[in-house]
Amino acid sequence: MSTFTKQFQWLRARDLRGLALPAGLLALWWLVSHFQLANQHVLAPPQQVVQEGLSQISGGFGWDVLASLGRDLAGFFLGGSAGFLLGSLLGVSRLAEKLIGPSFNAVKQIALFAWIPLLSVWFGMGEPAKIIFIAMAAFYPVTINTFEGIRSVSRDYAEVARVYAFSRWQLWRRVIIPAASPQIFTGLHLALIYSWLATIGAEYFLKSGHGVGNTMIDGREHFNMGSVLFGLVVVGCIGATLNQLAVRFERRALVWRKPN
Amino acid sequence: MSSTDTLPLPLPHSRNLAARSLRWRQAVLARLRDSALALLLPAAIVLLWHLAARHGWVAAQILPAPEQVALTLFELWDSGELWANLSISLGRVAWGFSAALLIGTALGVAMGLSKTAEAYLYPSFKALSEIPVLGWIPLLIMLVGIGEAMKILIIAKAAAVPITINTQQGIRNIPANFLEVARVYRFTPRQLWLKVVFPASLPSLFNGLRYGLTNAWLSLVTVELLASSEGIGYQMVWGRQLFQLDVVMACMVVIGLVGLAIDRLLQLAETFLLRWRRSAF
Numbered sequence: 162m163s164t165f166t167k168q169f170q171w172l173r174a175r176d177l178r179g180l181a182l183p184a185g186l187l188a189l190w191w192l193v194s195h196f197q198l199a200n201q202h203v204l205a206p207p208q209q210v211v212q213e214g215l216s217q218i219s220g221g222f223g224w225d226v227l228a229s230l231g232r233d234l235a236g237f238f239l240g241g242s243a244g245f246l247l248g249s250l251l252g253v254s255r256l257a258e259k260l261i262g263p264s265f266n267a268v269k270q271i272a273l274f275a276w277i278p279l280l281s282v283w284f285g286m287g288e289p290a291k292i293i294f295i296a297m298a299a300f301y302p303v304t305i306n307t308f309e310g311i312r313s314v315s316r317d318y319a320e321v322a323r324v325y326a327f328s329r330w331q332l333w334r335r336v337i338i339p340a341a342s343p344q345i346f347t348g349l350h351l352a353l354i355y356s357w358l359a360t361i362g363a364e365y366f367l368k369s370g371h372g373v374g375n376t377m378i379d380g381r382e383h384f385n386m387g388s389v390l391f392g393l394v395v396v397g398c399i400g401a402t403l404n405q406l407a408v409r410f411e412r413r414a415l416v417w418r419k420p421n
Numbered sequence: 422m423s424s425t426d427t428l429p430l431p432l433p434h435s436r437n438l439a440a441r442s443l444r445w446r447q448a449v450l451a452r453l454r455d456s457a458l459a460l461l462l463p464a465a466i467v468l469l470w471h472l473a474a475r476h477g478w479v480a481a482q483i484l485p486a487p488e489q490v491a492l493t494l495f496e497l498w499d500s501g502e503l504w505a506n507l508s509i510s511l512g513r514v515a516w517g518f519s520a521a522l523l524i525g526t527a528l529g530v531a532m533g534l535s536k537t538a539e540a541y542l543y544p545s546f547k548a549l550s551e552i553p554v555l556g557w558i559p560l561l562i563m564l565v566g567i568g569e570a571m572k573i574l575i576i577a578k579a580a581a582v583p584i585t586i587n588t589q590q591g592i593r594n595i596p597a598n599f600l601e602v603a604r605v606y607r608f609t610p611r612q613l614w615l616k617v618v619f620p621a622s623l624p625s626l627f628n629g630l631r632y633g634l635t636n637a638w639l640s641l642v643t644v645e646l647l648a649s650s651e652g653i654g655y656q657m658v659w660g661r662q663l664f665q666l667d668v669v670m671a672c673m674v675v676i677g678l679v680g681l682a683i684d685r686l687l688q689l690a691e692t693f694l695l696r697w698r699r700s701a702f
Contacts, residue, residue, distance in 0.1 A: 274646055374555075
Protein backbone atom coordinates (compact mmCIF):
# COMPACT_ATOMS: atom_id res chain seq x y z
CA MET A 162 0.00 0.00 0.00
CA SER A 163 1.35 3.37 -0.85
CA THR A 164 2.22 5.67 1.99
CA PHE A 165 -0.06 8.24 0.44
CA THR A 166 -3.25 6.27 1.07
CA LYS A 167 -2.00 5.33 4.50
CA GLN A 168 -1.50 8.95 5.37
CA PHE A 169 -5.08 9.77 4.60
CA GLN A 170 -6.57 6.76 6.25
CA TRP A 171 -7.40 8.64 9.40
CA LEU A 172 -9.54 10.90 7.28
CA ARG A 173 -11.59 8.00 6.02
CA ALA A 174 -11.76 6.37 9.42
CA ARG A 175 -13.47 9.41 10.85
CA ASP A 176 -16.93 10.20 9.71
CA LEU A 177 -16.80 13.61 8.13
CA ARG A 178 -20.55 13.96 7.97
CA GLY A 179 -20.49 15.15 11.57
CA LEU A 180 -18.64 18.25 10.42
CA ALA A 181 -21.40 19.32 8.02
CA LEU A 182 -23.57 21.00 10.62
CA PRO A 183 -20.84 23.00 12.39
CA ALA A 184 -19.40 24.03 9.01
CA GLY A 185 -22.83 25.15 7.84
CA LEU A 186 -23.41 27.19 10.99
CA LEU A 187 -19.99 28.76 10.72
CA ALA A 188 -20.69 29.72 7.12
CA LEU A 189 -24.06 31.19 8.13
CA TRP A 190 -22.41 33.15 10.93
CA TRP A 191 -19.79 34.48 8.56
CA LEU A 192 -22.41 35.46 5.98
CA VAL A 193 -24.60 37.18 8.55
CA SER A 194 -21.73 39.22 9.94
CA HIS A 195 -20.17 39.86 6.53
CA PHE A 196 -23.32 41.35 5.09
CA GLN A 197 -24.11 43.02 8.42
CA LEU A 198 -27.50 41.39 8.83
CA ALA A 199 -27.23 41.53 12.61
CA ASN A 200 -25.97 44.04 15.12
CA GLN A 201 -22.17 43.96 15.02
CA HIS A 202 -21.99 44.35 18.78
CA VAL A 203 -24.19 41.36 19.38
CA LEU A 204 -22.72 39.08 16.75
CA ALA A 205 -19.07 39.76 16.10
CA PRO A 206 -17.63 38.24 12.91
CA PRO A 207 -15.88 34.87 13.40
CA GLN A 208 -12.43 36.14 12.50
CA GLN A 209 -12.70 38.83 15.19
CA VAL A 210 -13.71 36.22 17.76
CA VAL A 211 -10.69 34.10 16.86
CA GLN A 212 -8.46 37.15 17.14
CA GLU A 213 -9.83 38.02 20.54
CA GLY A 214 -9.37 34.44 21.63
CA LEU A 215 -5.74 34.48 20.53
CA SER A 216 -5.07 37.74 22.33
CA GLN A 217 -6.61 36.19 25.43
CA ILE A 218 -4.14 33.31 25.33
CA SER A 219 -1.20 35.67 25.16
CA GLY A 220 -2.78 37.91 27.81
CA GLY A 221 -2.39 35.65 30.83
CA PHE A 222 -5.39 33.43 30.24
CA GLY A 223 -3.26 30.45 31.17
CA TRP A 224 -3.07 31.74 34.74
CA ASP A 225 -6.84 32.00 34.90
CA VAL A 226 -7.13 28.40 33.78
CA LEU A 227 -4.58 27.31 36.37
CA ALA A 228 -6.39 29.22 39.11
CA SER A 229 -9.66 27.54 38.17
CA LEU A 230 -8.09 24.09 38.02
CA GLY A 231 -6.38 24.52 41.36
CA ARG A 232 -9.63 25.57 42.98
CA ASP A 233 -11.43 22.70 41.30
CA LEU A 234 -8.97 20.10 42.55
CA ALA A 235 -8.83 21.53 46.07
CA GLY A 236 -12.61 21.36 46.32
CA PHE A 237 -12.70 17.94 44.73
CA PHE A 238 -10.24 16.47 47.21
CA LEU A 239 -11.87 18.11 50.19
CA GLY A 240 -15.40 17.11 49.23
CA GLY A 241 -14.36 13.70 47.91
CA SER A 242 -12.58 12.73 51.13
CA ALA A 243 -15.43 13.99 53.29
CA GLY A 244 -17.88 12.09 51.11
CA PHE A 245 -15.78 8.94 51.28
CA LEU A 246 -15.68 9.13 55.07
CA LEU A 247 -19.40 9.78 55.51
CA GLY A 248 -20.33 7.20 52.87
CA SER A 249 -18.16 4.58 54.60
CA LEU A 250 -19.64 5.36 57.98
CA LEU A 251 -23.19 5.11 56.62
CA GLY A 252 -22.32 1.93 54.76
CA VAL A 253 -20.68 0.12 57.66
CA SER A 254 -23.02 1.11 60.47
CA ARG A 255 -26.78 0.65 60.36
CA LEU A 256 -27.13 2.94 63.33
CA ALA A 257 -25.25 5.72 61.56
CA GLU A 258 -27.41 5.21 58.51
CA LYS A 259 -30.58 5.56 60.56
CA LEU A 260 -29.24 8.58 62.41
CA ILE A 261 -27.69 10.55 59.55
CA GLY A 262 -29.16 9.09 56.36
CA PRO A 263 -32.56 10.83 56.44
CA SER A 264 -31.02 14.24 57.21
CA PHE A 265 -28.48 13.77 54.42
CA ASN A 266 -31.20 12.90 51.95
CA ALA A 267 -33.27 15.89 53.00
CA VAL A 268 -30.40 18.37 52.66
CA LYS A 269 -29.47 16.82 49.30
CA GLN A 270 -32.81 17.98 47.89
CA ILE A 271 -31.73 21.63 48.07
CA ALA A 272 -30.42 22.63 44.66
CA LEU A 273 -26.66 23.10 44.94
CA PHE A 274 -26.59 26.69 43.72
CA ALA A 275 -29.18 27.69 46.29
CA TRP A 276 -26.36 27.48 48.82
CA ILE A 277 -24.43 30.29 47.19
CA PRO A 278 -26.16 33.27 48.84
CA LEU A 279 -25.76 31.69 52.27
CA LEU A 280 -22.16 30.68 51.68
CA SER A 281 -21.32 34.16 50.48
CA VAL A 282 -22.56 35.62 53.76
CA TRP A 283 -20.85 33.04 55.92
CA PHE A 284 -17.52 32.77 54.15
CA GLY A 285 -17.24 35.92 52.07
CA MET A 286 -16.57 36.21 48.35
CA GLY A 287 -13.04 34.87 48.42
CA GLU A 288 -11.32 31.56 48.01
CA PRO A 289 -12.75 29.73 51.10
CA ALA A 290 -16.37 30.17 49.99
CA LYS A 291 -15.54 28.96 46.48
CA ILE A 292 -13.66 25.90 47.65
CA ILE A 293 -16.38 24.98 50.14
CA PHE A 294 -18.97 25.26 47.40
CA ILE A 295 -16.95 23.08 45.03
CA ALA A 296 -16.38 20.59 47.85
CA MET A 297 -20.14 20.38 48.40
CA ALA A 298 -20.64 19.55 44.74
CA ALA A 299 -18.15 16.68 45.04
CA PHE A 300 -19.40 15.57 48.44
CA TYR A 301 -22.88 14.34 47.49
CA PRO A 302 -22.09 11.88 44.68
CA VAL A 303 -19.11 10.38 46.53
CA THR A 304 -21.13 9.87 49.71
CA ILE A 305 -24.03 8.25 47.90
CA ASN A 306 -21.92 5.95 45.78
CA THR A 307 -19.56 4.93 48.56
CA PHE A 308 -22.55 4.09 50.73
CA GLU A 309 -24.27 2.08 48.02
CA GLY A 310 -21.04 0.38 46.99
CA ILE A 311 -20.33 -0.81 50.51
CA ARG A 312 -23.91 -1.93 51.02
CA SER A 313 -23.83 -4.03 47.88
CA VAL A 314 -20.72 -5.99 48.91
CA SER A 315 -21.76 -9.62 48.88
CA ARG A 316 -22.29 -11.31 52.23
CA ASP A 317 -20.24 -14.27 50.95
CA TYR A 318 -17.09 -12.17 50.85
CA ALA A 319 -17.56 -11.14 54.45
CA GLU A 320 -18.07 -14.77 55.40
CA VAL A 321 -14.85 -15.85 53.72
CA ALA A 322 -13.09 -13.09 55.60
CA ARG A 323 -14.55 -14.40 58.83
CA VAL A 324 -13.36 -17.92 58.02
CA TYR A 325 -9.85 -16.57 57.56
CA ALA A 326 -10.21 -14.67 60.82
CA PHE A 327 -9.48 -11.31 59.23
CA SER A 328 -9.10 -8.41 61.57
CA ARG A 329 -11.48 -5.46 61.16
CA TRP A 330 -8.83 -3.49 59.36
CA GLN A 331 -8.10 -6.41 57.02
CA LEU A 332 -11.79 -6.86 56.33
CA TRP A 333 -12.01 -3.19 55.47
CA ARG A 334 -8.81 -2.95 53.45
CA ARG A 335 -8.85 -6.33 51.69
CA VAL A 336 -12.53 -7.06 51.25
CA ILE A 337 -14.91 -4.14 51.55
CA ILE A 338 -12.97 -1.43 49.76
CA PRO A 339 -11.89 -3.56 46.77
CA ALA A 340 -15.39 -4.99 46.37
CA ALA A 341 -16.99 -1.56 46.55
CA SER A 342 -14.35 0.19 44.45
CA PRO A 343 -16.19 0.20 41.10
CA GLN A 344 -19.04 2.17 42.59
CA ILE A 345 -16.73 4.39 44.61
CA PHE A 346 -15.00 5.26 41.35
CA THR A 347 -18.36 6.05 39.79
CA GLY A 348 -18.94 8.49 42.62
CA LEU A 349 -15.52 10.07 42.20
CA HIS A 350 -16.06 10.36 38.47
CA LEU A 351 -19.37 12.15 38.97
CA ALA A 352 -17.75 14.32 41.60
CA LEU A 353 -15.05 15.36 39.14
CA ILE A 354 -17.67 16.47 36.63
CA TYR A 355 -19.82 18.26 39.21
CA SER A 356 -16.90 20.00 40.83
CA TRP A 357 -15.79 21.46 37.49
CA LEU A 358 -19.31 22.78 36.98
CA ALA A 359 -19.30 24.19 40.49
CA THR A 360 -15.95 25.84 39.83
CA ILE A 361 -17.37 27.83 36.93
CA GLY A 362 -20.48 28.61 38.96
CA ALA A 363 -18.49 29.74 41.98
CA GLU A 364 -16.47 32.07 39.75
CA TYR A 365 -19.64 33.57 38.30
CA PHE A 366 -21.28 34.25 41.61
CA LEU A 367 -18.36 34.99 43.89
CA LYS A 368 -16.64 37.37 41.58
CA SER A 369 -13.43 38.17 43.38
CA GLY A 370 -10.20 36.72 42.01
CA HIS A 371 -9.28 35.16 38.70
CA GLY A 372 -10.58 32.19 36.79
CA VAL A 373 -12.17 31.02 33.57
CA GLY A 374 -15.62 31.89 34.88
CA ASN A 375 -14.50 35.40 35.78
CA THR A 376 -13.15 35.89 32.27
CA MET A 377 -16.47 34.91 30.78
CA ILE A 378 -18.55 37.11 33.06
CA ASP A 379 -16.22 40.04 32.44
CA GLY A 380 -16.39 39.37 28.72
CA ARG A 381 -20.15 39.57 28.80
CA GLU A 382 -20.11 42.81 30.74
CA HIS A 383 -17.75 44.36 28.20
CA PHE A 384 -19.62 42.88 25.24
CA ASN A 385 -16.54 40.95 24.33
CA MET A 386 -18.00 38.04 22.39
CA GLY A 387 -14.53 36.68 21.74
CA SER A 388 -13.67 36.04 25.34
CA VAL A 389 -17.12 34.61 26.10
CA LEU A 390 -16.96 32.14 23.22
CA PHE A 391 -13.33 31.34 23.90
CA GLY A 392 -14.14 30.72 27.56
CA LEU A 393 -17.03 28.51 26.53
CA VAL A 394 -14.78 26.33 24.40
CA VAL A 395 -12.12 26.13 27.11
CA VAL A 396 -14.71 25.18 29.74
CA GLY A 397 -16.01 22.44 27.46
CA CYS A 398 -12.53 21.14 26.62
CA ILE A 399 -11.38 21.05 30.24
CA GLY A 400 -14.58 19.28 31.25
CA ALA A 401 -14.13 16.71 28.50
CA THR A 402 -10.46 16.20 29.40
CA LEU A 403 -11.23 15.67 33.08
CA ASN A 404 -13.88 13.19 32.05
CA GLN A 405 -11.46 11.29 29.82
CA LEU A 406 -8.80 11.25 32.54
CA ALA A 407 -11.32 9.81 34.98
CA VAL A 408 -12.32 7.08 32.51
CA ARG A 409 -8.67 6.16 31.89
CA PHE A 410 -7.79 6.16 35.57
CA GLU A 411 -10.84 4.09 36.41
CA ARG A 412 -9.94 1.48 33.80
CA ARG A 413 -6.38 1.36 35.04
CA ALA A 414 -7.29 1.09 38.70
CA LEU A 415 -9.89 -1.59 38.15
CA VAL A 416 -7.77 -3.68 35.81
CA TRP A 417 -7.53 -6.49 38.38
CA ARG A 418 -11.23 -7.15 38.09
CA LYS A 419 -11.89 -9.95 35.65
CA PRO A 420 -14.58 -9.04 33.18
CA ASN A 421 -17.42 -11.52 33.47
CA MET B 422 -44.12 -42.54 63.43
CA SER B 423 -41.24 -40.13 63.35
CA SER B 424 -41.92 -36.46 63.07
CA THR B 425 -40.20 -36.21 59.69
CA ASP B 426 -42.91 -38.30 58.08
CA THR B 427 -45.70 -35.97 58.96
CA LEU B 428 -46.47 -32.92 56.97
CA PRO B 429 -46.19 -29.76 59.02
CA LEU B 430 -49.63 -28.95 60.23
CA PRO B 431 -50.83 -25.43 59.58
CA LEU B 432 -50.89 -23.41 62.74
CA PRO B 433 -54.27 -23.08 64.34
CA HIS B 434 -55.99 -20.03 63.01
CA SER B 435 -55.97 -18.07 66.23
CA ARG B 436 -52.27 -18.64 66.87
CA ASN B 437 -51.46 -17.67 63.32
CA LEU B 438 -53.34 -14.47 63.79
CA ALA B 439 -51.62 -13.76 67.08
CA ALA B 440 -48.20 -14.30 65.48
CA ARG B 441 -49.11 -11.99 62.67
CA SER B 442 -50.32 -9.26 64.95
CA LEU B 443 -47.13 -9.59 66.98
CA ARG B 444 -45.02 -9.27 63.87
CA TRP B 445 -47.05 -6.29 62.79
CA ARG B 446 -46.57 -4.65 66.14
CA GLN B 447 -42.85 -5.23 65.98
CA ALA B 448 -42.74 -3.69 62.52
CA VAL B 449 -44.58 -0.61 63.73
CA LEU B 450 -42.27 -0.28 66.70
CA ALA B 451 -39.20 -0.58 64.47
CA ARG B 452 -40.63 2.09 62.20
CA LEU B 453 -41.24 4.40 65.14
CA ARG B 454 -37.74 3.82 66.48
CA ASP B 455 -36.24 4.56 63.07
CA SER B 456 -38.21 7.79 62.75
CA ALA B 457 -37.10 8.84 66.21
CA LEU B 458 -33.47 8.14 65.29
CA ALA B 459 -33.88 10.07 62.04
CA LEU B 460 -35.22 13.10 63.89
CA LEU B 461 -32.48 13.08 66.51
CA LEU B 462 -29.84 14.81 64.41
CA PRO B 463 -32.07 17.57 62.98
CA ALA B 464 -33.49 18.18 66.44
CA ALA B 465 -30.00 18.51 67.91
CA ILE B 466 -28.96 20.91 65.14
CA VAL B 467 -32.06 23.07 65.53
CA LEU B 468 -31.57 23.16 69.30
CA LEU B 469 -27.94 24.21 68.95
CA TRP B 470 -28.91 26.75 66.30
CA HIS B 471 -31.64 28.11 68.55
CA LEU B 472 -29.25 28.42 71.48
CA ALA B 473 -26.59 30.05 69.32
CA ALA B 474 -29.06 32.65 68.07
CA ARG B 475 -30.65 33.20 71.48
CA HIS B 476 -27.42 33.78 73.35
CA GLY B 477 -25.92 35.79 70.55
CA TRP B 478 -22.99 33.42 69.96
CA VAL B 479 -23.36 34.31 66.30
CA ALA B 480 -24.62 37.64 65.00
CA ALA B 481 -28.27 37.52 63.96
CA GLN B 482 -27.32 38.91 60.56
CA ILE B 483 -25.22 35.82 59.95
CA LEU B 484 -27.43 33.28 61.64
CA PRO B 485 -31.08 34.17 62.21
CA ALA B 486 -32.92 32.06 64.78
CA PRO B 487 -34.70 28.96 63.44
CA GLU B 488 -38.07 30.22 64.69
CA GLN B 489 -37.42 33.44 62.78
CA VAL B 490 -36.87 31.45 59.58
CA ALA B 491 -40.09 29.50 60.14
CA LEU B 492 -41.97 32.73 60.84
CA THR B 493 -40.57 34.36 57.71
CA LEU B 494 -41.51 31.34 55.64
CA PHE B 495 -45.03 31.53 56.98
CA GLU B 496 -45.27 35.28 56.39
CA LEU B 497 -43.93 35.06 52.86
CA TRP B 498 -46.47 32.38 52.12
CA ASP B 499 -49.29 34.26 53.81
CA SER B 500 -48.64 37.49 51.97
CA GLY B 501 -48.70 35.67 48.64
CA GLU B 502 -45.24 36.94 47.79
CA LEU B 503 -43.68 33.50 47.91
CA TRP B 504 -46.35 31.93 45.76
CA ALA B 505 -46.14 34.78 43.24
CA ASN B 506 -42.41 34.19 42.81
CA LEU B 507 -42.69 30.42 42.92
CA SER B 508 -45.39 30.32 40.27
CA ILE B 509 -43.21 32.41 37.95
CA SER B 510 -40.35 29.97 38.50
CA LEU B 511 -42.55 26.93 37.95
CA GLY B 512 -43.92 28.49 34.79
CA ARG B 513 -40.40 28.92 33.45
CA VAL B 514 -39.59 25.31 34.22
CA ALA B 515 -42.80 24.20 32.51
CA TRP B 516 -42.01 26.16 29.34
CA GLY B 517 -38.40 25.12 29.21
CA PHE B 518 -39.16 21.52 29.95
CA SER B 519 -41.91 21.35 27.31
CA ALA B 520 -39.55 22.77 24.71
CA ALA B 521 -36.91 20.25 25.77
CA LEU B 522 -39.42 17.44 25.53
CA LEU B 523 -40.25 18.36 21.94
CA ILE B 524 -36.69 18.94 20.81
CA GLY B 525 -35.17 16.12 22.82
CA THR B 526 -37.58 13.39 21.72
CA ALA B 527 -37.47 14.54 18.09
CA LEU B 528 -33.68 14.55 18.10
CA GLY B 529 -33.45 11.29 20.04
CA VAL B 530 -35.92 9.49 17.78
CA ALA B 531 -34.16 10.75 14.66
CA MET B 532 -30.73 9.68 15.90
CA GLY B 533 -32.09 6.42 17.28
CA LEU B 534 -33.81 5.37 14.07
CA SER B 535 -31.41 6.60 11.43
CA LYS B 536 -27.68 6.02 11.30
CA THR B 537 -27.43 8.85 8.79
CA ALA B 538 -29.09 11.33 11.12
CA GLU B 539 -26.77 10.16 13.86
CA ALA B 540 -23.69 10.64 11.68
CA TYR B 541 -24.73 14.22 10.90
CA LEU B 542 -26.09 15.34 14.24
CA TYR B 543 -24.41 13.36 16.99
CA PRO B 544 -20.94 15.01 16.94
CA SER B 545 -22.44 18.49 17.17
CA PHE B 546 -24.88 17.38 19.83
CA LYS B 547 -22.10 15.77 21.81
CA ALA B 548 -19.87 18.83 21.56
CA LEU B 549 -22.66 21.17 22.64
CA SER B 550 -23.79 18.98 25.50
CA GLU B 551 -20.23 18.69 26.73
CA ILE B 552 -20.30 22.39 27.63
CA PRO B 553 -22.20 22.82 30.89
CA VAL B 554 -25.33 24.95 31.07
CA LEU B 555 -23.47 27.48 33.15
CA GLY B 556 -21.09 28.17 30.30
CA TRP B 557 -23.96 29.05 28.02
CA ILE B 558 -25.47 31.69 30.28
CA PRO B 559 -23.12 34.61 29.43
CA LEU B 560 -23.26 33.80 25.72
CA LEU B 561 -27.04 33.63 25.65
CA ILE B 562 -27.34 36.85 27.62
CA MET B 563 -25.29 38.51 24.89
CA LEU B 564 -27.30 36.95 22.08
CA VAL B 565 -30.91 37.16 23.30
CA GLY B 566 -30.72 39.51 26.28
CA ILE B 567 -31.52 38.94 29.90
CA GLY B 568 -35.24 38.31 29.49
CA GLU B 569 -37.52 35.32 29.58
CA ALA B 570 -36.17 33.78 26.34
CA MET B 571 -32.70 33.34 27.81
CA LYS B 572 -34.02 31.56 30.89
CA ILE B 573 -36.26 29.25 28.94
CA LEU B 574 -33.46 28.41 26.51
CA ILE B 575 -31.10 27.58 29.37
CA ILE B 576 -33.68 25.36 31.09
CA ALA B 577 -34.54 23.71 27.78
CA LYS B 578 -30.89 22.96 27.07
CA ALA B 579 -30.37 21.47 30.51
CA ALA B 580 -33.39 19.20 30.14
CA ALA B 581 -32.97 18.33 26.46
CA VAL B 582 -29.57 16.64 26.81
CA PRO B 583 -30.63 13.70 29.01
CA ILE B 584 -33.96 13.40 27.16
CA THR B 585 -32.19 13.11 23.80
CA ILE B 586 -29.59 10.63 25.00
CA ASN B 587 -32.09 8.38 26.71
CA THR B 588 -34.55 8.46 23.83
CA GLN B 589 -31.84 7.51 21.39
CA GLN B 590 -30.55 4.69 23.56
CA GLY B 591 -34.04 3.47 24.34
CA ILE B 592 -34.75 3.05 20.66
CA ARG B 593 -31.32 1.63 19.87
CA ASN B 594 -31.58 -0.97 22.59
CA ILE B 595 -34.86 -2.46 21.47
CA PRO B 596 -34.04 -6.16 21.05
CA ALA B 597 -33.84 -7.10 17.38
CA ASN B 598 -36.18 -10.06 17.88
CA PHE B 599 -39.00 -7.72 18.94
CA LEU B 600 -38.73 -6.06 15.56
CA GLU B 601 -38.53 -9.44 13.84
CA VAL B 602 -41.72 -10.61 15.51
CA ALA B 603 -43.38 -7.39 14.40
CA ARG B 604 -42.20 -8.06 10.86
CA VAL B 605 -43.48 -11.62 10.95
CA TYR B 606 -46.88 -10.35 12.03
CA ARG B 607 -46.72 -7.68 9.33
CA PHE B 608 -47.32 -4.80 11.69
CA THR B 609 -48.16 -1.52 10.05
CA PRO B 610 -45.73 1.31 10.91
CA ARG B 611 -48.35 2.68 13.27
CA GLN B 612 -48.64 -0.65 15.05
CA LEU B 613 -44.89 -0.96 15.12
CA TRP B 614 -44.64 2.37 16.90
CA LEU B 615 -47.47 1.92 19.34
CA LYS B 616 -47.03 -1.76 20.17
CA VAL B 617 -43.29 -2.25 19.94
CA VAL B 618 -41.06 0.80 19.76
CA PHE B 619 -42.83 2.98 22.31
CA PRO B 620 -43.44 0.38 25.04
CA ALA B 621 -40.00 -1.17 24.64
CA SER B 622 -38.19 2.14 24.96
CA LEU B 623 -40.49 3.58 27.64
CA PRO B 624 -38.29 2.80 30.65
CA SER B 625 -35.36 4.56 29.04
CA LEU B 626 -37.54 7.47 27.92
CA PHE B 627 -38.72 7.84 31.45
CA ASN B 628 -35.21 7.90 32.77
CA GLY B 629 -34.53 10.78 30.40
CA LEU B 630 -37.60 12.67 31.57
CA ARG B 631 -36.59 12.22 35.16
CA TYR B 632 -33.07 13.50 34.70
CA GLY B 633 -34.40 16.20 32.41
CA LEU B 634 -36.88 17.59 34.91
CA THR B 635 -34.37 17.45 37.76
CA ASN B 636 -31.83 19.28 35.60
CA ALA B 637 -34.46 21.83 34.60
CA TRP B 638 -35.18 22.70 38.23
CA LEU B 639 -31.50 22.92 39.13
CA SER B 640 -30.68 25.21 36.24
CA LEU B 641 -33.73 27.36 36.91
CA VAL B 642 -32.37 28.11 40.37
CA THR B 643 -28.96 28.88 38.90
CA VAL B 644 -30.20 31.15 36.15
CA GLU B 645 -32.55 33.02 38.46
CA LEU B 646 -29.77 33.63 40.93
CA LEU B 647 -27.57 35.01 38.19
CA ALA B 648 -29.95 37.11 36.15
CA SER B 649 -33.54 37.67 37.13
CA SER B 650 -35.91 40.22 38.55
CA GLU B 651 -38.59 37.81 39.76
CA GLY B 652 -38.90 34.19 40.76
CA ILE B 653 -37.79 32.16 43.74
CA GLY B 654 -34.09 32.52 42.91
CA TYR B 655 -34.46 36.28 42.70
CA GLN B 656 -36.17 36.33 46.07
CA MET B 657 -33.06 34.70 47.52
CA VAL B 658 -30.75 37.22 45.90
CA TRP B 659 -32.92 40.01 47.20
CA GLY B 660 -32.83 38.59 50.72
CA ARG B 661 -29.07 38.24 50.46
CA GLN B 662 -28.63 41.83 49.36
CA LEU B 663 -30.69 43.13 52.25
CA PHE B 664 -28.82 40.79 54.58
CA GLN B 665 -32.10 39.10 55.47
CA LEU B 666 -30.79 35.60 55.84
CA ASP B 667 -34.14 34.39 57.15
CA VAL B 668 -35.56 35.05 53.67
CA VAL B 669 -32.62 33.25 52.09
CA MET B 670 -33.07 30.22 54.32
CA ALA B 671 -36.85 30.15 53.86
CA CYS B 672 -36.28 30.10 50.10
CA MET B 673 -33.79 27.25 50.46
CA VAL B 674 -36.45 25.24 52.27
CA VAL B 675 -38.92 25.93 49.48
CA ILE B 676 -36.38 25.01 46.80
CA GLY B 677 -35.65 21.74 48.59
CA LEU B 678 -39.36 20.95 48.94
CA VAL B 679 -40.02 21.57 45.25
CA GLY B 680 -37.06 19.38 44.34
CA LEU B 681 -38.44 16.65 46.57
CA ALA B 682 -41.93 17.01 45.12
CA ILE B 683 -40.60 16.74 41.55
CA ASP B 684 -38.67 13.60 42.48
CA ARG B 685 -41.63 11.94 44.19
CA LEU B 686 -44.13 12.84 41.45
CA LEU B 687 -41.89 11.32 38.80
CA GLN B 688 -41.48 8.16 40.86
CA LEU B 689 -45.25 7.84 41.15
CA ALA B 690 -45.75 8.45 37.46
CA GLU B 691 -43.08 5.88 36.64
CA THR B 692 -44.61 3.11 38.71
CA PHE B 693 -48.00 3.97 37.22
CA LEU B 694 -46.82 4.00 33.61
CA LEU B 695 -44.63 0.95 33.90
CA ARG B 696 -47.04 -1.15 35.95
CA TRP B 697 -47.52 -3.56 33.05
CA ARG B 698 -43.91 -4.62 33.25
CA ARG B 699 -43.40 -7.80 35.17
CA SER B 700 -40.06 -7.72 36.84
CA ALA B 701 -38.23 -10.61 38.41
CA PHE B 702 -37.77 -8.87 41.72
